[in-house]
Amino acid sequence: MKAMYAVAGVVVVAVLLAVGLGITQEAKEAPDQKAAKDCCPGCGMTMGDMKGGTDMSGRMKEMQTKMKAAGVSEETMKMHMAMMNAPLYLDSPEMLIGQAEALVLTDDQKTRLIGVVKDSRTKAVVVLTDAQRTALGPVPEKPMTMMEVRSEMMKKMAPAMEKAGKGRGVDSAMTK
Numbered sequence: 272m273k274a275m276y277a278v279a280g281v282v283v284v285a286v287l288l289a290v291g292l293g294i295t296q297e298a299k300e301a302p303d304q305k306a307a308k309d310c311c312p313g314c315g316m317t318m319g320d321m322k323g324g325t326d327m328s329g330r331m332k333e334m335q336t337k338m339k340a341a342g343v344s345e346e347t348m349k350m351h352m353a354m355m356n357a358p359l360y361l362d363s364p365e366m367l368i369g370q371a372e373a374l375v376l377t378d379d380q381k382t383r384l385i386g387v388v389k390d391s392r393t394k395a396v397v398v399l400t401d402a403q404r405t406a407l408g409p410v411p412e413k414p415m416t417m418m419e420v421r422s423e424m425m426k427k428m429a430p431a432m433e434k435a436g437k438g439r440g441v442d443s444a445m446t447k
Contacts, residue, residue: 364391
């Protein structure tokens with residue numbers, strides 16, 4: 272009977288030690304695991320940032336510095352920033368074109384919407400001063416979608432993001 276109590280005592284002590292070591296290890300790993308879950312490994316943007324809990328102008332400047340270091344062109348960064356800050360209306364011509372498939376737009380409708388976009392671009396540039404037009408710089412004739420801008424940036428940012436994400440569950444799928 273004493274042997275059975277001794278074995279039970281050893282088992283209880285072993286379980287308590289295992290639980291204690293597990294809690295200690297979990298406490299040591301928690302900050303990194305929390306960071307991996309709560310932050311983008313490439314830019315460090317937190318869930319609070321994404322929900323609007325932070326002054327994003329400072330965060331955007333940090334992101335631009337990282338993009339520049341990764342080799343993202345000034346033109347691409349400029350386009351990215353404009354897209355990030357542009358007010359979007361679901362019924363604007365550009366957004367309607369972006370929803371062409373869901374709205375089942377005809378070719379004629381798409382052509383007419385493209386014409387509206389060209390007209391509005393012509394009218395918009397007239398509003399700018401000469402200095403503002405100079406600051407705007409050359410505008411490519413072919414428009415880019417946010418996905419195209421993102422894809423171009425990710426090609427440059429992928430190595431830095433993968434390096435920053437090592438050990439945090441970041442894989443190359445996030446950077447494509």
